[in-house]
Amino acid sequence: MKRITSMDFARGIAVFGMTIFHAYFISWTFFGTGDLGSLTWEYPFAFLFFIFGHWRGFFLIISAVVHFYSMGQGYKKGMEPGKILLKQFVYAAIIWGLGALYNAFLNPWGLLDHLFRAGTIDWSIARSFVYFSEVLQNIAVGVFFAGIIFYFLTKKDNMTKVVRNVVILGVTAVIIILISPGIQKGLSLALDNTGATDITQMNPWATTNIHPFLQYFFIQIAGREAPMFPMLASSFVGMIIGYLLIQEKPPKKMFKIGYFTSLGLFLFGGAWFGLVDITAMKKPVFEVLVFQHVHPTWFALANTGLELAALLLLLQKVEFNPKINLDRWLYRSRWFRRWGIIALTVYMFQVLVFVPALLLSKIPQLPDFTQYYPASFLGSTLLALVFYLLWEGLIRLWELGRFILTPEWLLIYLNFFTGGKKVHHRDPLRVREKLYNVEPVMFVELETTDLTEPTNPE
DSSP states (O other), X not given: OEEOHHHHHHHHHHHHHHHHHHHHHTTBHHHXXXXXXXXXXXXXXXXXXXXXXXXXXXXXXXXXXXXXXXXXXXXXXXXXXXXXXXXXXXHHHHHHHHHHHIIIIISTTSHHHHHXXXXXXXXXXXXXXXXXXOHHHHHHHHHHHHHHHHHHHHHTTOTTOHHHHHHHHXXXXXXXXXXXXXXXXXXXXXXXXXXXXXXXXXXXXXXXXXXHHHHHHHHHHHOSBSOHHHHHHHHHHHHHHHHHHTXXXXXXXXXXXXXXXXXXXXXXXXXXXXXXXXXXXOOOHHHHSOSSSOOOHHHHHHHHHHHHHHHHHHHHHTTTOTTOOHHHHHHHXXXXXXXXXXXXXXXXXXXXXXXXXXXXXXXXXXXXTTSSSOBOHHHHHHHHHHHHHHHHHHHHHHHHTTTTTSHHHHHHHHHHHTTOOOOOTTSTTOHHHHXXXXXXXXXXXXXXXXXXXXXXXO
């Protein structure tokens, strides 16, 4: 099976990092208080969490790359643009639905989490959290727009106008980030919510004079936690990379230009932080920093630059590296790629952190992890380690069962029943082919191939 293995690897890193971060985020006292003065030697770790704890956009870039590339491959094989567009719409609708399910029931602060901590079911929590815009909603919106853009590029025969298309997509991404504060402010006024000053901080269930469905739509655009504005910008960045990869000869100069673009975004974000937020608007530094909610302009710019550079570097070192030892790469990357092929499952069931929380709380002298933010950094590290071991065991066991009944398995069959390609019923996700017998997509010719490396030492 042909795969862009660096994308599986990147997705695995992202979902692994998210798993570790969530264990800290619900248990480390610092995240409950936000008191920087309480930190000593933990400062570097707090800084790393500040940066990488907000890499939602990395998921969106990866998703957009993979979807644009897949659409391109389907088009080259003769699939009608209209059918490709319909397939994207169906997939986006399914992902959106899974996102709503996650927010309402499986969110680490949602219904099941409340049942674990309080011992009661509070349906108002499900009603409330379903309003949130999170990663899966972001991915669904990105898939939707990628389908539309790809459709018009193919219908109007504009696929070969590379420079123009890349510039349009790139400028659109930056514009989305820059206009986001204005959209947030405008919708805040429209919502006329009680007890909140802006849509990015309001509780979605706050009393408003707007119909609940319209309120839901507004919050997806600009409300908590990761709204379309500015998160859609990350999807447009991913579309650029995916678009370049489906060219007859993907341009190698995209790396040089991409790295300069990444640096420019990072410096632009830094300048915005210093000149606009701190100097012109005179905001306290702590107020401008991000912990959980909507990314401010400076962070969206700088963080997008970092995410773009990271993904380009990975592509350059794997799919565009003529000297790569593929056998060695496939063997060493397999651990993260295993996490990557069921990233949706891991994301959907983060609420399982209550299992190690409950077990550790039974041990004398350890914090009561059944409460929010009870632990020191070291205590949270213990929870994160046990949570990782739980997931590693689940993933390994589930692999033996070909990941049956995972959300990815469900998507395969939903795609089949909506007119998609045939399913290998004995192994719908084709796990062996993705992990052990994968055929890596390469965009350059290999100079040498070392056949002495074991391909399946397990």
